[in-house]
Amino acid sequence: MLLRVDLALLPAEAEAIDAEAFVVIDVLRATTTIAAFLAAGASRITAVDALDLGRERASKAGALLAGEVGGLPPKGFDFGNSPRDAAAAALTGREVVLFTTNGTRALCRLAARGPVYAGAVVNAGAVARAVVRAHRSAVLVCAGDAAGTRFGLDDFAAAGAIIAAIVAVASASELGDAARLALSLWDERGPAALRGSHHAGALRALGLGADIDFALEQDRFSCVPAVVAHGAGWVAIEDRAATP
Amino acid sequence: MLLRVDLALLPAEAEAIDAEAFVVIDVLRATTTIAAFLAAGASRITAVDALDLGRERASKAGALLAGEVGGLPPKGFDFGNSPRDAAAAALTGREVVLFTTNGTRALCRLAARGPVYAGAVVNAGAVARAVVRAHRSAVLVCAGDAAGTRFGLDDFAAAGAIIAAIVAVASASELGDAARLALSLWDERGPAALRGSHHAGALRALGLGADIDFALEQDRFSCVPAVVAHGAGWVAIEDRAATP
Numbered sequence: 001m002l003l004r005v006d007l008a009l010l011p012a013e014a015e016a017i018d019a020e021a022f023v024v025i026d027v028l029r030a031t032t033t034i035a036a037f038l039a040a041g042a043s044r045i046t047a048v049d050a051l052d053l054g055r056e057r058a059s060k061a062g063a064l065l066a067g068e069v070g071g072l073p074p075k076g077f078d079f080g081n082s083p084r085d086a087a088a089a090a091l092t093g094r095e096v097v098l099f100t101t102n103g104t105r106a107l108c109r110l111a112a113r114g115p116v117y118a119g120a121v122v123n124a125g126a127v128a129r130a131v132v133r134a135h136r137s138a139v140l141v142c143a144g145d146a147a148g149t150r151f152g153l154d155d156f157a158a159a160g161a162i163i164a165a166i167v168a169v170a171s172a173s174e175l176g177d178a179a180r181l182a183l184s185l186w187d188e189r190g191p192a193a194l195r196g197s198h199h200a201g202a203l204r205a206l207g208l209g210a211d212i213d214f215a216l217e218q219d220r221f222s223c224v225p226a227v228v229a230h231g232a233g234w235v236a237i238e239d240r241a242a243t244p
Numbered sequence: 245m246l247l248r249v250d251l252a253l254l255p256a257e258a259e260a261i262d263a264e265a266f267v268v269i270d271v272l273r274a275t276t277t278i279a280a281f282l283a284a285g286a287s288r289i290t291a292v293d294a295l296d297l298g299r300e301r302a303s304k305a306g307a308l309l310a311g312e313v314g315g316l317p318p319k320g321f322d323f324g325n326s327p328r329d330a331a332a333a334a335l336t337g338r339e340v341v342l343f344t345t346n347g348t349r350a351l352c353r354l355a356a357r358g359p360v361y362a363g364a365v366v367n368a369g370a371v372a373r374a375v376v377r378a379h380r381s382a383v384l385v386c387a388g389d390a391a392g393t394r395f396g397l398d399d400f401a402a403a404g405a406i407i408a409a410i411v412a413v414a415s416a417s418e419l420g421d422a423a424r425l426a427l428s429l430w431d432e433r434g435p436a437a438l439r440g441s442h443h444a445g446a447l448r449a450l451g452l453g454a455d456i457d458f459a460l461e462q463d464r465f466s467c468v469p470a471v472v473a474h475g476a477g478w479v480a481i482e483d484r485a486a487t488p
Contacts, residue, residue: 009257151421156425180397
């Protein structure tokens with residue numbers, strides 16, 4: 001039963017917080033896309049933080065390649081980082097190698113400290129229930145911008161959605177300052193807060209506004225993306241909701 | 245004329261943001277107390293981040309010693325870190341050496357990058373006007389907890405008060421994600437947000453609730469504390485509103 005929920009506004013803040021488990025949030029778009037790939041049947045997502053490493057791993061494993069540079073898929077990739085494309089694919093049993101930057105780094109760094117999940121609005125309820133069931137304390141971690149050094153309102157609002165789902169099933173949980181602020185933002189403004197983020201504006205400018213709509217389809221998925229293995233620059237993620 | 249306002253939720257985030265000027269906020273209680281000392285007539289506040297350095301500088305300069313360890317004044321100090329005591333003192337022309345931890349460190353780190361101010365709710369309007377008048381871009385920096393590694397709702401709410409004062413005189417300013425969030429928090433909830441912070445609760449538990457009330461007396465002071473010199477572990481602060 002979850003007793004304590006904190007929110008790290010940047011990956012670096014998570015280093016200062018003790019907890020049993022961690023939930024990394026990169027809602028536009030990596031953790032939304034990870035949920036979509038798993039929901040589309042992928043058996044495993046390997047997220048890598050370097051393009052070459054991604055190509056190498058995909059080639060060795062016979063996996064599909066997905067990801068982005070500047071919002072668009074690099075040459076030769078099977079997918080970009082669009083959760084819409086991910087959800088529409090038929091991927092049963094396939095492995096997907098996903099090239100992301102900040103989200104992957106945050107996942108790698110935290111994996112050494114305990115169980116790590118990838119959370120988003122599209123699977124907020126499922127991730128919240130899994131964390132409440134299995135852990136006494138959790139830190140939600142906003143992945144921040146590409147370098148992981150700037151706060152983004154998009155991840156913060158998504159954290160609010162997950163915290164709202166947590167307190168719905170574990171109302172006695174103690175919340176840190178940032179967690180309470182995110183919860184009240186989501187309660188009061190909901191998706192509008194995420195849409196108003198700098199990052200959402202940048203995606204709209206690239207013509208990717210439909211990905212924002214997708215990212216806000218709350219509880220569309222019931223998968224629980226969990227890190228099952230990790231190394232230098234990569235994490236392997238599988239759906240823990242699918243295992244007994 | 246101020247064109248761009250960002251907010252760093254922790255001192256480390258400020259390193260990733262370019263700006264002409266910086267405003268450090270440690271509203272409970274260092275930057276509130278600094279404003280109170282200057283308003284009480286002190287000619288200079290030297291903030292230091294080590295107790296020994298404080299004793300040494302005060303002794304050499306014939307200055308008064310102020311500060312806290314765990315919320316209370318160390319042995320032999322003339323003042324604690326209470327803005328009420330600071331405001332009630334007669335300090336015309338005196339130098340005060342103030343021992344603080346996170347606020348001083350943030351002030352020192354930023355002083356190498358450009359003009360740095362110490363801001364609070366008690367002088368939000370004066371600091372906002374000074375920054376708008378003199379700079380094209382500014383980053384407000386939440387000092388965080390004692391180690392500067394954890395986000396605090398108290399500094400964040402105080403940042404909202406300063407941003408509200410900024411947009412009142414420079415409505416065309418572009419605000420980053422965190423700055424907009426802090427502004428809306430202050431607009432919607434004001435002092436209650438600060439009172440609800442973890443840090444405010446800790447001060448009330450020490451019987452120091454009256455310092456929180458004091459810290460929320462918006463625009464009680466018109467001083468503009470600015471860093472005028474700095475070195476390893478110390479900054480010298482004077483009132484820039486007092487100079488032509």
